[in-house]
Amino acid sequence: MDSVSARGDPSLPHVVVVGGGFGGVSAARALGRAPVRVTLIDRSNHHLFQPLLYQVATASLSPGDIAVPLRQFVGDQNNVTVALAEVTGADLERRAVSFTTADGRAQTLAYDALVVATGVEQSYFGHDEFARWAPGLKSLLDAVAIRARLLRALEIAETEPDPAKHRDILTFVLVGAGPTGCEMAGAVAEMLQGPFRTEFRRVDLRSARIVLVEGAARILPSFSESLARRAHARLVAKGVEIRTGVRVDQVDGLGATVAGQRIPSRLVLWTAGVTPTAGRLLGVETAPGGRVRVQPDLTLPARPEVFVIGDTAHVERDGRPLPGVAQVALQQGRYAARVIARRLANATPPPPFRYFDKGNMAVIGRGFAIFESGRLQLSGFPAWLAWATIHLAFLPAAGNRFAVFTRWAWSYATGQQPSRLIIEPRGTPPA
Numbered sequence: 001m002d003s004v005s006a007r008g009d010p011s012l013p014h015v016v017v018v019g020g021g022f023g024g025v026s027a028a029r030a031l032g033r034a035p036v037r038v039t040l041i042d043r044s045n046h047h048l049f050q051p052l053l054y055q056v057a058t059a060s061l062s063p064g065d066i067a068v069p070l071r072q073f074v075g076d077q078n079n080v081t082v083a084l085a086e087v088t089g090a091d092l093e094r095r096a097v098s099f100t101t102a103d104g105r106a107q108t109l110a111y112d113a114l115v116v117a118t119g120v121e122q123s124y125f126g127h128d129e130f131a132r133w134a135p136g137l138k139s140l141l142d143a144v145a146i147r148a149r150l151l152r153a154l155e156i157a158e159t160e161p162d163p164a165k166h167r168d169i170l171t172f173v174l175v176g177a178g179p180t181g182c183e184m185a186g187a188v189a190e191m192l193q194g195p196f197r198t199e200f201r202r203v204d205l206r207s208a209r210i211v212l213v214e215g216a217a218r219i220l221p222s223f224s225e226s227l228a229r230r231a232h233a234r235l236v237a238k239g240v241e242i243r244t245g246v247r248v249d250q251v252d253g254l255g256a257t258v259a260g261q262r263i264p265s266r267l268v269l270w271t272a273g274v275t276p277t278a279g280r281l282l283g284v285e286t287a288p289g290g291r292v293r294v295q296p297d298l299t300l301p302a303r304p305e306v307f308v309i310g311d312t313a314h315v316e317r318d319g320r321p322l323p324g325v326a327q328v329a330l331q332q333g334r335y336a337a338r339v340i341a342r343r344l345a346n347a348t349p350p351p352p353f354r355y356f357d358k359g360n361m362a363v364i365g366r367g368f369a370i371f372e373s374g375r376l377q378l379s380g381f382p383a384w385l386a387w388a389t390i391h392l393a394f395l396p397a398a399g400n401r402f403a404v405f406t407r408w409a410w411s412y413a414t415g416q417q418p419s420r421l422i423i424e425p426r427g428t429p430p431a
Contacts, residue, residue, distance in 0.1 A: 013344060015340060018117060019119060019310070020047050041085050044139070046067040052065075053137055087099045116309070124270065144423060148424045167209065168255075174212050175271060184269065186238060193239075215247050311329065
């Protein structure tokens, strides 16, 4: 492999950050004034605000509303270089990462400190054959593809002369009733209940079905039972069919089989499990569930220069792993940067990482959300206002915040989905 060096003063320590998500960007920005060179590597050229990804998939927001180019995001930091590449491995002995550039060249990059924030990928629980027919929702590409399939199903039903076939064409199955699945189900329901009902003239959208499938005994297992019941009632009121305590046996191009029952569907969405990726990248043992076990300062055992943060790090609180949410990654990214900076200054290391839980939220359509923080529980419109305010505040750029606020205000007032574009290559097979 060719060897490359980071830009900047070669006498400064070199920190390589792998992953441009919440954890990686948080670490890179927190190192902005530290006496280091930082190389931020990601296979995408943008930072994605993933909590609102489902709104791109359901035509409420556009891709540019929830993403910002990485170079723009860290452009005011002279010590940060961005590399569009896919990291393929790490040599912990030599302190170097290997990666493939956008044009396919294999290269290596040495580091003095490594921050791994690669996040997770979709897990099909041993049924990888489902992936072809049941896409997950992890990237902008996923969201745009799902949006196209949702909208195309409506167009196909509109031109189908046999009304008996409309119900199958407009049946959408979502596998996994965590926050993403519930938020997606609520958004699809609203999508079908708004102005679409008058804009499509030949199909009765009341025939559409949204089926939400969950293997656990109830939806939203990470929330209290009382809040989950309120969310359950809200989804049912919107026409969502909820099936809990059941498993998906089969998924193909014509539908899904759930607990032995066949559900014809043109679109099955996988909003269930995920698999962390850092263990495979680093070649280290992982905890059950695939996360990398780290020390209290988020470093690998016997590797104090290697930090693992975010969804892919196994950090426990009260005997349970921390949740895979944005706030964990953001706080861990800042903490890793603080450890690195203090080491360089020969200062006292910070105390072990401690997560400050700001609460757990899920939104079920316009005007309704649930919020839980310790003993505090909210549901309905007050929780929705809190959800909207927090998400606007944490969007990556001022332009994003303005665009999302404007679109939300318009959508709330009119019920319309302002981003209803079907964008896909010509010749794409029908849904």
